[in-house]
Amino acid sequence: MQEGLVIRTTGSWYRVLLADGGLLNCRLRGNYRLRGNKQTNPVAVGDRVLFERQDDGTGVIHEVQDRRNYIVRRATKLSKQTHVIAANIDLLCIVATLGLPRTSTGFIDRLLVTAEAYHIPACIIFNKCDLLVDEELRAIQDELSTLYRKVGYPVLEVSALKGTGLDAVKEMIAGKTVLFSGHSGVGKSALLNAISPDLGLKVGQISDWSLKGKHTTTFAEIFPIQIASNQAIKQSSNLIDTPGIKEFGMVDFTPQELSHFFPEMRAVLHDCHFANCTHRHEPQCAVKAAVEDGRISEERYHNYLNIIDDVEC
Numbered sequence: 001m002q003e004g005l006v007i008r009t010t011g012s013w014y015r016v017l018l019a020d021g022g023l024l025n026c027r028l029r030g031n032y033r034l035r036g037n038k039q040t041n042p043v044a045v046g047d048r049v050l051f052e053r054q055d056d057g058t059g060v061i062h063e064v065q066d067r068r069n070y071i072v073r074r075a076t077k078l079s080k081q082t083h084v085i086a087a088n089i090d091l092l093c094i095v096a097t098l099g100l101p102r103t104s105t106g107f108i109d110r111l112l113v114t115a116e117a118y119h120i121p122a123c124i125i126f127n128k129c130d131l132l133v134d135e136e137l138r139a140i141q142d143e144l145s146t147l148y149r150k151v152g153y154p155v156l157e158v159s160a161l162k163g164t165g166l167d168a169v170k171e172m173i174a175g176k177t178v179l180f181s182g183h184s185g186v187g188k189s190a191l192l193n194a195i196s197p198d199l200g201l202k203v204g205q206i207s208d209w210s211l212k213g214k215h216t217t218t219f220a221e222i223f224p225i226q227i228a229s230n231q232a233i234k235q236s237s238n239l240i241d242t243p244g245i246k247e248f249g250m251v252d253f254t255p256q257e258l259s260h261f262f263p264e265m266r267a268v269l270h271d272c273h274f275a276n277c278t279h280r281h282e283p284q285c286a287v288k289a290a291v292e293d294g295r296i297s298e299e300r301y302h303n304y305l306n307i308i309d310d311v312e313c
Helices: 105-117 135-151 166-173 188-195 206-212 255-261 286-292 298-311
Strands: 002-010 013-018 023-028 048-053 059-064 070-074 082-087 091-096 122-126 155-157 177-181 221-228 234-241
Touching: 002 023, 013 048, 013 059, 013 221, 023 048, 070 105, 082 177, 091 105, 091 166, 105 122, 105 255, 105 298, 122 135, 135 155, 135 298, 155 166, 166 188, 166 221, 177 188, 188 221, 188 234, 255 298, 286 298
Parallel strands: 023 059, 091 122, 091 177, 122 155, 177 234
Antiparallel strands: 002 013, 002 048, 002 221, 013 023, 048 059, 070 082, 221 234
16 A cells, blocks of 8 residues: 555546655545545545555555645535545635635635634735726725734735735745635636746636636646745745635534634633623623724624524524
8 A cells, every 4th residue: 555645636536646756546445435424525635645556557545544634615505515625734825806806805704714723824815916006906905904914814915917926925835735725716826827837827818817817727736846935945835726716615613613713803702701602692792892992803703793694504
């Protein structure tokens, strides 16, 4: 039995990176899916697997090793199944744009909450900053950048098209397995191409990308690359490109625990009168008091309430 890293999943086939740098196409052992697994993809990019070589030059995966962490979402809005986007992640980079397309803070907060729950450090990358010619959009991005930095998340403002801010991105991701996630059209593949031009990932024409945000990634894939830090020392990094996400449905959360994954709420929870406070209607709630006096953002609190409504469905 040999060990490898899953770097691509396409239907029933898995591309596995071997210890010697070679690649092998593998299938999953036939009865593996029958173990009561509610995930649409029992094997995800980033998984370390044990496989056995076959006479035809392919492999059969017998075991998925324990995951250190993963990012998971509801497969579809009303489905009880879940979909693992990627596993064993060192950093989640949420790629967002203020226009073409517009990324809502509700979407950002759902990804951040999931990252918090699975102990994955996260940052926000506002892409296409070269398109912020409108003063109002510029002010909104500045406000959001301040908001998330105050909560404790790094925020980078970049332009994959112009190359602005790429050095800061490279410094942050060097030596790590990094998941890039966001809506279709925010420029994830274009950003990875800018970081490592040799990747040659497919994106829409520049004019379409600028005006319509066309995105062409159809499956998740890991790209092992070398990134030079400020000290000019090259470090091995695994960049994970994923298809765009339209909606991010939460799974495996309860209303009572949700606030623990908002850092600014977590800081005041001990002052709530009730230990199981959901911070909606309960009296003597420290979170609601912090919202009223401006210590907690009204927008983040509103997103928190929307997520509670979602997890209670």
